[in-house]
Amino acid sequence: MMPKKKAVKKTAKKEKQTPKVIAGRINEMAKGIVRDIKKETDPEFITQQRGRSNVEFDEAKGVLRLGDKKTTRTFLNIGHAKKFMQTMLVSSKAHEYLKHNKTASIREIYYELKHTVPNTKENTFEGQTESDSCIVDLEHSVDTIREKLNLHANPKGTLYGDITLRDKVHHNDKFNCGKLGRGGWSIMSRLEPEEIEIVSVDAKYILVIETAAMYERLVEERFAQKNKCILVGTGGQAARGTRRLIHRLYDEKKLPVLCFTDGDPFGWYIYSVIKQGSMALAAHSDFMACPNAKYIGMTLDDVETYSLQNVTEKMKDGDIKRAKEMLEYPWFQNKEWQLQLKKALKEKIRIEQQALANKRLDFVATDYLPQKIKKKDFLP
C-alpha cells in the first residue's frame, strides 16, 4: 500500500522533486498495489479529497491548502473498479513519460490511453474529464504537480523584460526576453527548473497584467526599461505555466509581484489566484502562490481619484454573484478588500485597465502606475 502522504513543509524541498524522484514515487505506489494483489487483498489507491469542503486557508502562510481528508479507492468495489483501472493507466503512462523525457498535453494522454478493452465493448475513457480527474488524483497521491509528471495544459501568457532564460533540453537556447521586439516570449505550458533555467534577471519587480492589450501598451511605452521591471501578460486568468513562472521569479529570484487587473470581481479574483492560489489547485500553492504579492489596480477608488466616472461599465450578474462569494472567502477578510467588494456591490460598476486611455494613451505608464508605486498605494 502507498505510504501515507506526508505534508512536505518547505517549498525548497518541493522544488527539488526531480523526474527521478517523482518516477520513484509512482513506482512505490505501484509496488504497493502489486504486493496487495500478490497477498490476495483488495488493492487500495489513496488520494486527497478535493472540493471546497477540503480547502483551507493557511493564514500563517497566506495561501490556500488542501486539508487532510483522504479518499480511498479499492479495486474490488464495483463502483471504484473502472476509476481504479483508469488511475493505473494514467500512472503508468506518466511514469513512461518521465522515464523517456517525453511530455504530453492532458488531451494527448487522454487520446494515448483511450482504447477499447480487449474482448469487451468497454472503452478505457469516455471523455477527457475522466482522465483529467485521474491526473489530479495522481498529483495528490504522489504530492506533486502535473508539470512534474511531464503533463501540461495549454500555454497562454507572454513575458517581456530583462530576463535571460535557458532551455536546457532544447538546443540549450539562451535568450533575453527584453530583446524580442514588442512581441515578447510566448510562455510555455511547462517550465520546470530542470528544463528552463532563469539565468539572470535584472529587475526591481514583476508587473502581472491581466489584458493582452494593456501588456502591449506598457511594452510600447518602454515601461519595463524605464521602471526596471518584468512584464507578464496573462491574457485573463493566468495559465498554469504562467503561474509557475511568476512563482519561480518570486521564489527563486525574490522579486516582488505587483498585479494589475481590471477593476472588477473577475480581475480581483485573478489577483487572488496569483497571491493565495486557487481552490481547484489548493494542493499546489507551494508551487504556484506568491503570498506577498500586492495589488496595484484598478480599484473603484481610482474612479474618483482619476475622474473616470464616464468610462465605467455596469457589473454583470456574474460579477455580482462572484463579488458576493468573494466577500465570504477567508482570504478576502481584510478591511481593504471588504470595502472594495462592498463598494462594487453598492455601485454595481466596474472599471477596466484600458479605461485609463480616457486620460491619455500613455497616462497609465507616465502617471497611474508610477504614482501608485511611489506612494505604495497597494491593496493587500
Added chain:
Amino acid sequence: MMPKKKAVKKTAKKEKQTPKVIAGRINEMAKGIVRDIKKETDPEFITQQRGRSNVEFDEAKGVLRLGDKKTTRTFLNIGHAKKFMQTMLVSSKAHEYLKHNKTASIREIYYELKHTVPNTKENTFEGQTESDSCIVDLEHSVDTIREKLNLHANPKGTLYGDITLRDKVHHNDKFNCGKLGRGGWSIMSRLEPEEIEIVSVDAKYILVIETAAMYERLVEERFAQKNKCILVGTGGQAARGTRRLIHRLYDEKKLPVLCFTDGDPFGWYIYSVIKQGSMALAAHSDFMACPNAKYIGMTLDDVETYSLQNVTEKMKDGDIKRAKEMLEYPWFQNKEWQLQLKKALKEKIRIEQQALANKRLDFVATDYLPQKIKKKDFLP
C-alpha cells in the same frame, strides 16, 4: 467630398501604404468635408457596404472581396448625424496616432474618445461596437486595414523556426524565432513592414497549426529543424496579426502555406480564412489571404487511413450548422471539399489533431505529416 474609392489592383501597391500615405488620405477626406461645410452643402462620408450581400468570391484570384456597393452618410440626415460625428472623431484620432507614431488597441481608442458632449447629456459613444463600426467604415473609406491606421485588436499566436525578425521601432531588436527555447515568439497584434522587418527566413514552407498543444508537440519533436519549416500556432481562429504574418511570409518570401487543423467544420473554416479570407474582412484579402495555401489535415479520410475510429468525437449542433453553410459557399465548390463536408454531415463525427496521439505521441511528427507532404496528399 471624398475622392471615389478606386480598387487598387496590385498587392504590391497596397503594401506600400506608408503612415504618411494613409494620413494623407484621411486628410483628403476631411478637407472634402470642410469644403462642403464652407459651401453650406450637406457633408457626405462614403464607405463600402458591408455584410454578405456585398461579399463576392473572386474566382480568378481565389479570394473573397467586397463588392462595389457603397453607403453614403450625410451629416444633416438626423438618422446619420451621430454616426457621422463618431466617424469624424475616429478619423481624427487615427490621424493623430499616425502623425505621432502611436498605436492603440480598438478598446483604447473607444475609451480615448468616449466623453459627454459639452452642454448635453449625450455621450460620444455608448459602447465599443459603435467605435469598432466607425473603424471599419474608415478602413473601407480610405482603402486600408486598421493596422495601417495604427489600430489593432488583441494579439494571439506563436511563431517558431529559423526566421529572423527586426523590430525597427523598438530598440531595433533583431532575433531568431528558432532560438527562443520551446516557447517561441509571441506574435504581435500589428506587424506592418514599416515596423517589423523579416530579415531572413530559412524554410521550405510554413505550417499553420490550429491548437496550441499541437504547436508545442511539433516544437518538442524538433519538427521545424528536421523538416526545415516555420511553425505558426494560431490558437484557434487566427488573430489579425497572425494572419498578416502568414500573409507576409507567403507574399514577400514566397513560402508555401500548409494548414493543419482539427478535422471538423470549425477547423476547415479556419483554413479557408487563411486561404481565401473571411467574409467580415472581405475588403482586406490583399493584406491577409494566401490563395495558394493547401490543407494537410485532419480529414475524415484520415480516420480510416490511420484507424482512428476509436478516437473520433460526435459533431455538435454548431458543427452541423456550419458544415451545411460551408457546403453552399462558392469557395468550397470543389469536389474534394464537397466530399469532405458531405461525409461530415453523413457520419456526424469530427477528429482532432491530438487524436493522432492514439498511435504514438510523436506519430504526427514522424509519420503523419511527413507522409502527407511526401505524397502531396493535400486538400485544395
